Amino acid sequence: MNKKEIVLTFIENVWNRNKVEELESYLSPHFVDHSLPKGFPNNMEGTKKWIKATGMSFQHRTMVEDMIAEDNKVFIRITMKLKHVGEWRNYPATGLEISTTGYRFFEFLEDKIINQWASIDGNVIEQAIAGTTHTCNK
Structure with a gap:
């Protein structure tokens, strides 16, 4: 598989299908996740904990909108479709469907992926759950 295919498969299997047991197939033993919240170790175990935590709060689907690959780097622009099904940061489940980028x-x-950085518009999620913005309920 080329690096683009690895990223697409990683997103589909690990994030969309919540198959955290497959992380070792994609991540280097020396993997560093530069995007985890405070309190999570920035390694494979921290990523696993984050995926499990978000999976308990949201049914989610990540769609890759754009992808650029060069040498040993891949950059993707994503859209995330979320349904708030469990407590998230002291907000009980609302059932809201939220879209963010x-x-x-x-x-x-x-x-293997050795480093990952992410920037997700969490304000959209927080504001929707708190009831301060419109959501894309369907």
Whole structure:
């Protein structure tokens, strides 16, 4: 698989299908996640905990809108569709369907992801759950 295919498969299997047991297939043993919230270790275990935590609060689907790859780096622009199904930051489940956007940047060592950075518009999520903006309920 080329690096683009690895990223697409990683997003689909690990994030969309919540198969955290497959993380080792995609991530280097020396992996660093530069985007985790405070309190989570910035390694594979922290990423696993974050995926499980968000999976308990949201049914989610990440769609890759754009992708650029060069050498050992892949950059994606994403849209996330979320349904708030469990408590999130002291807000009980609302059932709201929320759409937000973001970016992920991956750096590879051979055929494994060694670094990941992400920027997701969490304000959209927080404001929707708090009832201060419109959501895309369907």
